[in-house]
């Protein structure tokens with residue numbers, strides 16, 4: 138099949154590369170000429186395990202192309218994926234300007250083309266409920282050519298995006314038409330050979346499913362974070378509580394980790410968008426709103442602990458930060474709790490030495506408002522821990538899990554450790570001479 142993917146970001150590039158790898162001919166389109174130039178030169182603009190190899194193979198074997206031109210991508214393709222960003226507006230609702238621009242550009246290019254075969258327009262972006270109708274109206278305003286809009290939400294996770302796309306738990310297709318569902322199923326068939334389902338449902342339900350999943354997972358995290366605060370005050374250990382909960386098969390083991398809050402480009406924005414949609418329909422989503430509020434609080438919870446330990450004025454204090462990305466295996470800093478914590482520490486007068494295995498270039502490019510005297514970057518994890526008053530673990534990259542603690546302790550001004558992801562064993566760390574603070578580990582020490 139010939140496929141166009143409009144928007145070549147985390148989702149679009151992964152989807153395009155994976156479809157190309159399964160034998161389809163894919164043109165990835167983006168309005169950012171620098172991104173497209175880079176990709177044409179074989180440079181991958183984002184970090185995602187396994188992606189580079191897939192993109193290079195697709196290009197080498199003549200199945201993956203990059204362009205900024207709708208007139209190049211649209212006439213030759215039969216399925217168009219919309220994978221542009223839908224960032225949040227100030228009121229929490231989604232900004233659909235990129236979606237509208239992309240949909241209208243597709244419509245214009247379809248109109249110019251002589252081809253009048255049915256085209257399938259796939260909403261892969263996370264879009265407000267009812268968007269399939271609106272996208273249809275935008276396209277219909279530009280062309281008389283026949284088309285059908287389908288909802289096909291994406292569930293991949295940054296950091297394991299390629300693997301998630303190639304082996305999805307399920308594929309959700311929102312369409313009323315059997316012929317369109319059949320075509321979409323054909324496209325996804327190579328990825329569900331092990332029997333995972335391709336679910337056909339109405340378009341609105343498909344749109345809601347995406348928000349429902351993210352809001353539910355975010356709620357689990359916020360629930361654990363609130364319990365962690367209780368553990369700190371009551372003298373319990375959230376890790377013991379987690380184990381006690383996750384062994385209950387009704388609950389399961391995923392998304393039950395207390396920490397410094399969820400971030401990234403999806404959970405915060407999708408949770409807010411769902412609350413805003415609920416308000417639009419006068420259907421209050423109080424649980425989801427509470428998950429969002431709890432997360433806001435959690436992002437600076439550990440900084441408050443740091444200030445309880447060192448005093449509210451952090452002037453003269455240096456903090457080593459391990460991890461900047463919102464989670465391991467990505468360079469994405471969108472809504473990363475580490476960044477919010479760093480800003481809070483700087484605002485309280487402290488300075489920061491940071492290290493992230495992958496996201497440091499992205500941080501240098503984005504945090505240009507912070508002076509280099511206040512925020513310096515270590516070349517290694519050890520360098521970022523050297524000469525600091527406390528070390529803060531913000532992202533649980535594997536390489537931070539088992540370092541040479543004696544070397545670290547000897548290099549620090551004071552051996553104080555704030556474990557924002559509860560990856561270290563408190564007993565071991567205390568035994569090694571550290572003052573250890575985790576999240577929800579009241580049994581050991583409360584920050």
Ligand code: NAD
Pocket residue numbers: 143144145146147148149166167168169172220221222223235236238239261262263264291292293294295402403
């Ligand atoms: P992104 O910001 O990484 O990429 C979006 C791309 O779209 C950018 O490269 C941008 O230049 C391009 N673009 C903007 N307007 C365009 C236009 N008119 N024509 C062509 N290209 C245009 O975004 P992302 O993280 O890939 O997310 C895309 C969508 O997928 C969002 O709705 C997001 O909520 C959803 N989603 C993201 C993830 C994730 O983990 N990142 C997972 C599931 C769903």
